[in-house]
Amino acid sequence: MIETxxxxxxxxxxxxxxxxxGVCVWRVWRGQNVIDRLIGADLVGTLALAVLVLxxxxxxxxxxxxxxxxxxxxxxxxxxxxxxxLADQRVL
Amino acid sequence: MGSVLTFFLLAGVYLALSGxxxxxxxxxxxxxxxxxxxxLRMGQRPERIQTLxxxxxxxxxxLGMLLADMVSSGVQVARIVLDPxxxxxxxxxxxxxxEQSDLISALSAHxxxxxxxxxxxxIDEQGGMYTHCLDMSLSVAxxxxxxxxxxxxxxxxxGETNETREAx
Amino acid sequence: xxTLFGLIVILAVLIGTAFSVIGVIGFxxxxxxxxxxxxxxxxxxxxxxxxxxxxxxxxxxxxxKDIVLIGLLLLAAPVASHAIASAAYRLGIPPQQLxxxxxxxxxxxxxxxxxxx
Numbered sequence: 001m002i003e004t005x006x007x008x009x010x011x012x013x014x015x016x017x018x019x020x021x022g023v024c025v026w027r028v029w030r031g032q033n034v035i036d037r038l039i040g041a042d043l044v045g046t047l048a049l050a051v052l053v054l055x056x057x058x059x060x061x062x063x064x065x066x067x068x069x070x071x072x073x074x075x076x077x078x079x080x081x082x083x084x085x086l087a088d089q090r091v092l
Numbered sequence: 093m094g095s096v097l098t099f100f101l102l103a104g105v106y107l108a109l110s111g112x113x114x115x116x117x118x119x120x121x122x123x124x125x126x127x128x129x130x131x132l133r134m135g136q137r138p139e140r141i142q143t144l145x146x147x148x149x150x151x152x153x154x155l156g157m158l159l160a161d162m163v164s165s166g167v168q169v170a171r172i173v174l175d176p177x178x179x180x181x182x183x184x185x186x187x188x189x190x191e192q193s194d195l196i197s198a199l200s201a202h203x204x205x206x207x208x209x210x211x212x213x214x215i216d217e218q219g220g221m222y223t224h225c226l227d228m229s230l231s232v233a234x235x236x237x238x239x240x241x242x243x244x245x246x247x248x249x250x251g252e253t254n255e256t257r258e259a260x
Numbered sequence: 261x262x263t264l265f266g267l268i269v270i271l272a273v274l275i276g277t278a279f280s281v282i283g284v285i286g287f288x289x290x291x292x293x294x295x296x297x298x299x300x301x302x303x304x305x306x307x308x309x310x311x312x313x314x315x316x317x318x319x320x321x322x323x324x325k326d327i328v329l330i331g332l333l334l335l336a337a338p339v340a341s342h343a344i345a346s347a348a349y350r351l352g353i354p355p356q357q358l359x360x361x362x363x364x365x366x367x368x369x370x371x372x373x374x375x376x377x
Contacts, residue, residue: 002263005266006269016277017277024287033353034351038344039287039296042341043300043304046304050280057269060318065315065325066325069329073336076336076340083340087351108324109325158334162302163306170279173282173286180295181359183361184358184360184362186363205341209298211301214346222362226295
């Protein structure tokens with residue numbers, strides 16, 4: 001009984017997050033300046049993480065959590081390196 | 093943070109990620125934690141056993157404080173965003189506070205960014221911070237007091253760090 | 261017990277979804293880069309952390325990875341927004357509606373024409 005309710009809640013949340021990701025991708029495409037687009041990309045990463053967590057909860061496997069961990073670590077580094085590259089025109 | 097606490101932190105993260113508590117896995121965790129500590133030269137100072145309970149208690153209080161800050165800042169920014177008038181008074185303020193250690197400056201910048209409506213934009217050479225804040229409800233003196241409090245807790249947790257800023 | 265956990269999961273997922281939506285709304289509504297970073301770096305991350313907390317109560321997702329992921333997010337999100345804010349200021353993107361700016365004179369002093377290093 002409660003399981004169907006949880007499942008519907010998770011599917012609803014998944015749909016909302018996918019729509020939000022679409023909105024953010026649109027903002028990245030039509031951003032005001034380059035940092036605005038970078039923030040949008042960072043937010044897309046966070047929302048993709050949420051989508052992976054929700055899929056893991058719906059499918060009830062923890063294999064998507066491994067993907068989520070990799071995405072979190074790589075997305076964090078990508079944001080920092082891109083920000084540094086945009087500001088200094090070099091990475092190191 | 094001395095060697096014992098660092099060791100248990102690293103081994104704990106490995107065990108949490110691998111997710112099994114078999115004996116061979118425990119040995120692997122210990123070996124990996126030791127290897128990382130040797131490679132990265134972490135936790136060279138030995139732990140002082142007398143201060144360990146106080147360090148652990150301060151660590152717990154610090155983590156609890158970060159969690160409470162995160163919840164309250166999330167709620168505060170959400171209220172600002174949902175208000176139809178968008179009541180923001182942004183400002184970039186300087187928080188003057190002396191600090192020698194790089195590590196403590198960086199960690200306290202992290203803590204300040206988690207407090208409601210603050211975002212650290214830059215740190216100067218003396219350890220003072222420039223924060224972008226959404227409203228000017230707190231005065232600069234209160235912010236300095238908050239920063240001192242954070243840094244005192246961090247110093248208790250990490251011990252007296254003697255690494256200093258490199259000359260540019 | 262199953263029912264209680266199910267209710268906790270439903271509540272956490274709904275609140276987390278609400279925070280994600282508010283984060284994206286803030287990203288669109290707020291006027292400039294620095295204020296937008298407040299919305300994305302705090303509200304959205306709080307939403308994801310609530311979803312992960314829901315995962316702690318929903319078997320058989322491994323709790324260890326969940327907790328490590330929460331710690332990683334809490335550690336990484338402020339650092340990323342700090343890096344982006346600093347890059348924005350160094351690129352010279354102006355903050356809007358500013359009441360007071362203590363950083364302006366410092367940056368002007370650093371940008372004098374004498375070459376460095």
